[in-house]
Amino acid sequence: MSFELETARADAGNLRRVAIDPVSRVEGHGKVTLLIDDNDEIQQVRLHIVEFRGFEKFIQGRPYWEVPVMVQRLCGICPVSHHLAASKAFDHVVGAPVLTPTAAVVRRLMHYGQMLQSHALHFFHLSSPDLLFGFASDVGRRNIVGVAAAYPEIAKQGVLLRKYGQEVIRHTAGKRIHGTGAIPGGVNRSLTVDERDELLAGIDQMIAWSREAVVMVKRLHATDPVLYDDFGTFRSNLLSIVRDDGALDFYDGVLRARDADGGILLDGVEAKDYHQWIGEEVKPWSYMKFPFLKHLGTEAGWYKVGPLARVQNCDFIPSPLAEAERREFIDYGKGQLIHAPLAYHWARMIEMLYAAETIKTLLQTDDLLGGDLVREGAHQPEGVGIIEAPRGTLIHHYAVGDDDLVTMCNLIVSTTHNNQPMNEAVRRVARQYLNGRKLTEGLLNHIEVAIRAFDPCLSCATHALGKMPLQVVLQDRAGSELDRLEKTGAGEISGRRE
Amino acid sequence: MDAMDAVAVKPKVRVATTSLAGCFGCHMSFLDIDERLLELVELVEFDRSPLTDIKHCGPCDIGLIEGGVCNSENVHVLREFRKNCKVLIAIGACAINGGLPALRNSFDIGRCLQEVYLTGLNVENGQVPNDPELPLPLDQVHPIHEVVRIDYFIPGCPPSGDAIWKFLTDLLAGRTPRLGHPLLRFD
Numbered sequence A: 001m002s003f004e005l006e007t008a009r010a011d012a013g014n015l016r017r018v019a020i021d022p023v024s025r026v027e028g029h030g031k032v033t034l035l036i037d038d039n040d041e042i043q044q045v046r047l048h049i050v051e052f053r054g055f056e057k058f059i060q061g062r063p064y065w066e067v068p069v070m071v072q073r074l075c076g077i078c079p080v081s082h083h084l085a086a087s088k089a090f091d092h093v094v095g096a097p098v099l100t101p102t103a104a105v106v107r108r109l110m111h112y113g114q115m116l117q118s119h120a121l122h123f124f125h126l127s128s129p130d131l132l133f134g135f136a137s138d139v140g141r142r143n144i145v146g147v148a149a150a151y152p153e154i155a156k157q158g159v160l161l162r163k164y165g166q167e168v169i170r171h172t173a174g175k176r177i178h179g180t181g182a183i184p185g186g187v188n189r190s191l192t193v194d195e196r197d198e199l200l201a202g203i204d205q206m207i208a209w210s211r212e213a214v215v216m217v218k219r220l221h222a223t224d225p226v227l228y229d230d231f232g233t234f235r236s237n238l239l240s241i242v243r244d245d246g247a248l249d250f251y252d253g254v255l256r257a258r259d260a261d262g263g264i265l266l267d268g269v270e271a272k273d274y275h276q277w278i279g280e281e282v283k284p285w286s287y288m289k290f291p292f293l294k295h296l297g298t299e300a301g302w303y304k305v306g307p308l309a310r311v312q313n314c315d316f317i318p319s320p321l322a323e324a325e326r327r328e329f330i331d332y333g334k335g336q337l338i339h340a341p342l343a344y345h346w347a348r349m350i351e352m353l354y355a356a357e358t359i360k361t362l363l364q365t366d367d368l369l370g371g372d373l374v375r376e377g378a379h380q381p382e383g384v385g386i387i388e389a390p391r392g393t394l395i396h397h398y399a400v401g402d403d404d405l406v407t408m409c410n411l412i413v414s415t416t417h418n419n420q421p422m423n424e425a426v427r428r429v430a431r432q433y434l435n436g437r438k439l440t441e442g443l444l445n446h447i448e449v450a451i452r453a454f455d456p457c458l459s460c461a462t463h464a465l466g467k468m469p470l471q472v473v474l475q476d477r478a479g480s481e482l483d484r485l486e487k488t489g490a491g492e493i494s495g496r497r498e
Numbered sequence B: 001m002d003a004m005d006a007v008a009v010k011p012k013v014r015v016a017t018t019s020l021a022g023c024f025g026c027h028m029s030f031l032d033i034d035e036r037l038l039e040l041v042e043l044v045e046f047d048r049s050p051l052t053d054i055k056h057c058g059p060c061d062i063g064l065i066e067g068g069v070c071n072s073e074n075v076h077v078l079r080e081f082r083k084n085c086k087v088l089i090a091i092g093a094c095a096i097n098g099g100l101p102a103l104r105n106s107f108d109i110g111r112c113l114q115e116v117y118l119t120g121l122n123v124e125n126g127q128v129p130n131d132p133e134l135p136l137p138l139d140q141v142h143p144i145h146e147v148v149r150i151d152y153f154i155p156g157c158p159p160s161g162d163a164i165w166k167f168l169t170d171l172l173a174g175r176t177p178r179l180g181h182p183l184l185r186f187d
């Protein structure tokens, strides 16, 4: 299946190629290529994910208990999401799908700390320069350092919100990045009274700053509604998990999808059944696959995930301040779903507020200090773990042999779900802003602004080879060959070791 | 404006950073210096980095490399950094020895690709991506010192924010950077 502007119609040989490489102020490795004809009309736009990791392969043969710690190295921005999605999958493998109350609350706290830090990082460190200075503002200033100079208070709040989230992670996972707190069947630590009190002392300030952040995004929308509503906007389905009662929940729930008008497409789907509903299409020009709802097919079945999907997919947010903000957000849509990519920022800040409020509630739970940490039951050969990561629905699926070694691994990471939406958004922006014009740095940044709205984590999504005869030789400084890879015209690959 | 005045007095140290085959965790750990980031930007300015929109590295004082070398593009970027940076630092396990991505070195890359894109669960329209826009993967993931000369190595996965801060402030003050026992970690 090919979408409008995905593939240039004719004689691509006469088209001019412009590349945005690398896409910056996003996490991970990606590039955008544009093919443009003699009249400056855009003929093709693609967001490529250019790195291949092969994680699903090399995880096979590892003992299952290593996996929750290994998988974090897929992504250093949301390591906790991978840590927990894998742990949740292995909870089933070790026969402990229901955790002890202490383990459940420690994991949840870890996850909400991660949501807070990741949303703060994305908004303040990565996206705010575009929103505060303008999409085509001076490239030398368009970064967090520029924000710190022009709006020191905003930059400071961003840094401290992120810091707080990282501290929550450190106290629950043992380490800010790539911790080890969750294990199959539970956790390996709970909080001490001192650790809890330290976090409690800071939380009200975080809630207050999160509220201010929502107000700031609303103000941005209000100053230029046309831009914020129309920029790269396209309609699509939405997917996320929701709690059994329809509440927003980042840690656990059932799959729900809506169509572009808000009608329910599927609901109540349990994690273990995800593969009956979600398929993944491969395209030759990206290492990132294109997921879709199987019953709708590749053309109609793709969907958005992440804050914009979650906030509109749930029935309510179970914390008062964030719920009030959700209602205001829904009202802004006047009965229609909001599909504007820039509205992701608004939804994301509502979620940050929800995360901060939830952290406070969790810190007040006595179970957090308990000592009963792990459960184990009859082992099962397979497990699926689904969680709402900062960027959207994250699925980990493993099979384990009788010898405790992993035999199968399938991951669908959040950013992969958003592959088609991001491509769609950049094609819209290309049509809206770039068509027929002389391309400048500022115009090209418009493309990146659209990508950034999704907060893509291309690091997670990197899962490459070709039909062109191509050869790469890696030499050391003395000129001797270290590595060589050849690709024949037929697409066969041969390496030095073969 | 203070910061601007300082520029006039003393030129800032130019720092470039990039992630090759890494997970961005080392960059995140850099941000874990927290409020000290606001102090740091008084002393340094960023060239190419995931935090700025500068796409190619210009002449710099310090370059920080996260991640090993897994494809042809990594090799180009690494050479660009070596050419432009007076001091080049390998940060984290992946840059130093390949790290977790190097686990794929014991498998044949062709087979890895087939497994992920052809025979994997629920794959539709299975094929191995092969567009010329995709950089060619190397059949092994390599440490960066196999490709260019590296001046310093900071171990850890990732090194802590404190370790990165200590290292950089030593370097900026003209001292030989030393982590010392508490900051030197390999996990």
Ligand code: SF4
Pocket: A073, A076, B021, B022, B023, B024, B025, B026, B027, B066, B067, B091, B092, B093, B094, B095, B099, B100, B156, B157, B158
């Ligand atoms: S060393 Fe660790 S934290 Fe750094 S890029 Fe590699 S896996 Fe990520």
